[in-house]
Amino acid sequence: MQPHFLGQLMLNTFLNLLLPQICPLCSTDSEDDQFCQKCLSDIRLITSPICLCCGVPFISQECEDHLCGRCIKKQIPFSTARSIGVYEGVLLEAIHKFKYNGKISLSKALVKIMASATGMQSHRNIAFEKASGAILSGSPDLIVPVPLHKTRLKERGFNQSLLLARGLAGIYHLSIDYLNLKRIRSTDHQVNLKGKDRLVNVRGAFAVKDRDAFKDKKVLLIDDVYTTGATIAECSKVLKKAGAKDVNILTLARVVNL
Numbered sequence: 303m304q305p306h307f308l309g310q311l312m313l314n315t316f317l318n319l320l321l322p323q324i325c326p327l328c329s330t331d332s333e334d335d336q337f338c339q340k341c342l343s344d345i346r347l348i349t350s351p352i353c354l355c356c357g358v359p360f361i362s363q364e365c366e367d368h369l370c371g372r373c374i375k376k377q378i379p380f381s382t383a384r385s386i387g388v389y390e391g392v393l394l395e396a397i398h399k400f401k402y403n404g405k406i407s408l409s410k411a412l413v414k415i416m417a418s419a420t421g422m423q424s425h426r427n428i429a430f431e432k433a434s435g436a437i438l439s440g441s442p443d444l445i446v447p448v449p450l451h452k453t454r455l456k457e458r459g460f461n462q463s464l465l466l467a468r469g470l471a472g473i474y475h476l477s478i479d480y481l482n483l484k485r486i487r488s489t490d491h492q493v494n495l496k497g498k499d500r501l502v503n504v505r506g507a508f509a510v511k512d513r514d515a516f517k518d519k520k521v522l523l524i525d526d527v528y529t530t531g532a533t534i535a536e537c538s539k540v541l542k543k544a545g546a547k548d549v550n551i552l553t554l555a556r557v558v559n560l
């Protein structure tokens with residue numbers, strides 16, 4: 303080992319001992335750079351009653367999970383979509399810092415939240431198993447992140463969904479495929495578009511490279527935010543067309559108009 307390298311290593315170890323581990327959002331002390339208890343408790347978890355298919359939460363608390371009007375009327379290309387929390391407050395702030403401000407170190411804390419909510423990892427601070435995400439149906443064979451177009455990837459430098467999917471694949475002990483579902487057309491930012499325009503915007507935007515990759519596979523598709531479901535529905539259609547047996551969706555957050 304080079305002497306200067308050894309010196310650097312010792313310095314880093316020394317600094318790690320000196321510097322407190324902090325919450326990546328509010329900078330209060332927190333173990334292992336996870337969100338502190340206050341930030342975690344500020345996340346509004348999505349809980350039953352929800353739509354059995356698309357996972358939308360219902361306003362009335364006086365009912366069981368059932369299909370929403372949209373899922374009854376339309377043919378939905380995925381089996382279930384589940385999200386951990388409402389896209390607001392600390393969760394929105396965390397996703398913005400992660401995605402738009404390039405704070406990729408946040409992915410570790412965000413993956414932990416997803417894993418806790420899906421019952422794959424206990425979290426000492428929060429009863430996340432109550433989140434709807436706990437029902438990870440479909441016992442997937444393969445994790446697939448929603449891909450970015452190469453132009454967007456170049457702009458951002460990373461695919462936020464891939465970082466989440468990779469973390470989850472490690473925890474779930476599942477294979478990940480991030481090469482065979484491709485975004486072949488650059489699309490406008492969905493956030494700037496409304497309802498039908500979002501559907502048109504993503505139509506034909508995805509394609510499968512190696513069709514055998516998804517044949518007879520139960521796929522768990524990962525995205526950061528579920529807004530109208532247009533993107534994940536389009537990805538699901540393409541995966542199904544390529545022979546996927548089943549597609550289930552898990553997103554970290556969901557836009558909820560309640």
Ligand SMILES: [Zn+2]
Nearest residue numbers: 325328338341
């Ligand atoms: Zn905090």
Ligand SMILES: [Zn+2]
Nearest residue numbers: 353356370373
């Ligand atoms: Zn629904």
